[in-house]
Amino acid sequence: MFDWLQHFADWLIYSLFNIGINTHLGQALNFFVYDTIKIMILLFVIVFLMGIVNTYLPIERLKTYLNGTNLFGMEYLLSSAFGAITPFCSCSSVPLFIGFVQSGLPLGITFSFLITSPLVNEVAIALFLGMFGAKVTLIYVSSGILLGSVGGWILGKFRLENLLSDWVKKILANAQHTVTIYENESRSFKQHLPDITRGSWEIVKNVFVYIIVGISIGALMHGFVPEHFFNEYLGSGKWWTVPLAVILAVPMYASAAGIIPIIEVFVVKGVPLGTAIAFMMAVIGLSFPEATLLKKVMTLKLIAVYFGTITFFIILSGYVFNMILS
Amino acid sequence: MKIKVLGPGCPKCKTTYNNALKAVKESGVQAEVIKVEDIEEMMKYNILTTPVLMVDEVARVKGRVAQTGEIIKILTNKES
Numbered sequence: 001m002f003d004w005l006q007h008f009a010d011w012l013i014y015s016l017f018n019i020g021i022n023t024h025l026g027q028a029l030n031f032f033v034y035d036t037i038k039i040m041i042l043l044f045v046i047v048f049l050m051g052i053v054n055t056y057l058p059i060e061r062l063k064t065y066l067n068g069t070n071l072f073g074m075e076y077l078l079s080s081a082f083g084a085i086t087p088f089c090s091c092s093s094v095p096l097f098i099g100f101v102q103s104g105l106p107l108g109i110t111f112s113f114l115i116t117s118p119l120v121n122e123v124a125i126a127l128f129l130g131m132f133g134a135k136v137t138l139i140y141v142s143s144g145i146l147l148g149s150v151g152g153w154i155l156g157k158f159r160l161e162n163l164l165s166d167w168v169k170k171i172l173a174n175a176q177h178t179v180t181i182y183e184n185e186s187r188s189f190k191q192h193l194p195d196i197t198r199g200s201w202e203i204v205k206n207v208f209v210y211i212i213v214g215i216s217i218g219a220l221m222h223g224f225v226p227e228h229f230f231n232e233y234l235g236s237g238k239w240w241t242v243p244l245a246v247i248l249a250v251p252m253y254a255s256a257a258g259i260i261p262i263i264e265v266f267v268v269k270g271v272p273l274g275t276a277i278a279f280m281m282a283v284i285g286l287s288f289p290e291a292t293l294l295k296k297v298m299t300l301k302l303i304a305v306y307f308g309t310i311t312f313f314i315i316l317s318g319y320v321f322n323m324i325l326s
Numbered sequence: 327m328k329i330k331v332l333g334p335g336c337p338k339c340k341t342t343y344n345n346a347l348k349a350v351k352e353s354g355v356q357a358e359v360i361k362v363e364d365i366e367e368m369m370k371y372n373i374l375t376t377p378v379l380m381v382d383e384v385a386r387v388k389g390r391v392a393q394t395g396e397i398i399k400i401l402t403n404k405e406s
Contacts, residue, residue, distance in 0.1 A: 059374045092376045094365055099374040167366055199390060296365050
């Protein structure tokens with residue numbers, strides 16, 4: 001699919017700029033040109049598709065559906081899957097949380113949504129596709145959704161309602177199964193299109209710098225770090241690498257756009273894929289800014305339980321991936 | 327007229343707020359633009375996604391950035 005782009009990068013670097021194909025610099029530059037253009041194209045396409053989905057599957061409708069339908073336990077999976085496909089501004093997570101709880105949705109289902117939402121997002125999907133290919137992307141997305149469902153279900157079992165902030169508890173006490181009638185916006189696809197395009201462009205523009213920085217570092221490492229460099233230190237033989245990678249990643253707040261191109265090089269140079277996926281999940285899904293936002297609705301203890309549970313499951317999936325993928 | 331922009335302070339919310347200010351200026355409509363950043367206050371309006379643009383306590387645009395032109399249209403239609 002991207003053969004033409006590789007030809008272009010080869011031509012640009014090796015012929016036009018006349019930098020040797022066997023030099024570190026040539027390889028690094030080639031990698032940089034190819035990856036940057038590819039990721040930009042993928043990112044715009046995916047963000048655009050998500051924009052269309054989001055226009056026609058608004059969150060209010062989902063809330064009403066989850067609330068009014070008996071799904072025999074599937075509601076966790078559904079809530080988690082919805083979390084994956086609905087992109088929203090990061091600071092919407094708290095209003096969403098309250099809105100869900102307010103409408104009488106069980107806390108566990110709300111957690112399922114809250115876990116998957118940052119974990120599986122359009123930027124991460126585009127970068128995974130570009131850097132690791134369709135198979136790994138599918139594994140990432142499906143395990144992210146599964147993790148959200150199981151995590152939400154387990155957190156729901158813990159009876160954590162009394163660990164919410166006081167004012168949220170008050171809301172919870174007054175929660176009622178309201179079925180709001182969804183008012184359809186009477187706008188045609190043609191009217192939506194400029195908004196979707198503009199929105200997609202905004203997102204691409206916002207992560208552009210991170211992608212450039214990430215790919216630059218990746219390209220440098222690609223050209224200069226020797227093959228199998230990490231085998232010895234971080235190879236699959238060492239059991240402690242997965243938890244270490246995840247624990248290192250939790251306090252790290254990086255944009256998915258910046259971190260994934262760097263991790264791709266780690267994988268090429270010998271870090272097991274499962275360890276790498278676990279690391280990226282932890283970087284993307286767990287962050288301090290998110291914790292600060294959640295502090296508004298949860299007590300510190302609940303945040304600790306919430307983060308702890310997700311961390312545990314990410315470590316677990318890291319081991320599983322290393323087993324399946326090696 | 328009272329315009330409220332609800333949102334905890336992410337870039338999208340700020341853009342909406344600035345667009346609202348611009349819209350008021352360009353349309354010449356007499357309106358006050360208020361930024362609501364407190365979540366407890368926000369939740370009184372039963373919203374799910376931010377930013378939200380409210381005109382006279384009615385949510386007009388939810389979950390996305392409202393463009394200046396769009397806000398002007400909302401403001402001027404209301405007046406007539």
